[in-house]
Amino acid sequence: MSLKKVHDSQPKDFKFSGENLKKAEEILKRYPEKNKKSAVMPFLYLAQKQNNNWIPLAAMKYIANYLSMPYISVYEVATFYTMYNLAPVGNHFVQVCTTTPCLIRGADKIVKLCKEVISPNENEVSKNGNCSWMEVECLGACVSAPMIQINDDYYEDLDEKSTKEILSSLINNKPLKPGSYRGRKNTSPEKKLSINGENHA
Ligand code: FES
Incomplete structure (x- = not known):
């Protein structure tokens, strides 16, 4: 996707939905107050889920504010891991x-x-x-x-x-x-195995 398209698709504002605010508070309980910025990765994941599977810049700023950490630090994490989508993706x-x-x-x-x-x-x-x-x-x-x-x-x-x-x-x-798509159940063999004359699924 071109930089212009990514730029044009950026929303001005972002905030967690009521449901995600509750989840964010639950996530924060996992960390001591002085280390709350460790919640940045699950917060980015929440933002991605809420925003049609991609993270806008406004969400990174919102998370930086929420966790009292520099915006650039949130940006560094979001751009390091390929599991975070930084531009719109298909449904x-x-x-x-x-x-x-x-x-x-x-x-x-x-x-x-x-x-x-x-x-x-x-x-x-x-x-x-x-x-x-x-x-x-x-x-x-x-x-x-x-x-x-x-x-x-x-x-x-x-x-x-x-x-x-x-x-x-x-x-x-x-x-x-x-x-x-070969009809296997989980990682089981495709056909029944015969061991010592006995059939095994
Ligand atoms: S190499 Fe494709 S799932 Fe591991």
Whole structure:
């Protein structure tokens, strides 16, 4: 997304909703008063959840004020971790794991499909505003490679056909179910195992 678009989409103000204010107060109880700025990461996460999955500059200023810490320190944390989105993302936000295990099992084909179906560049919202995608490092589900994360859900054991169906369902705003697309339950084997003549699920 261009800098101008990011600039134009910045809201002037931000404050936590009533519900998030309560959550913020609960979070603060985990830290001694003198270390309350340690709450900056969960606060950023709350702000992201509240603001359609991205954190505007106004939210960083609000959090800095709330935790009595310099705005630049909040900005440093927000820009260091890739899990914080600093520009608008689609309602269906696709993160494609392209670390080695996923890559050798076809993550490059998933990236190609994202470019074709969603948008030619990562971090660019699709024409109908429904979706955006980005490449990320290992999401900890290597056993089900290749995989993608869509908002909070994992879609695993993918191939070109299943990925195409999933991405099309997002564009049409009717997301398919998360989970394994080879019919596995969690990380169990696909077929029953036979050990010493006995069947094991
Ligand atoms: S390498 Fe893709 S989930 Fe670990």
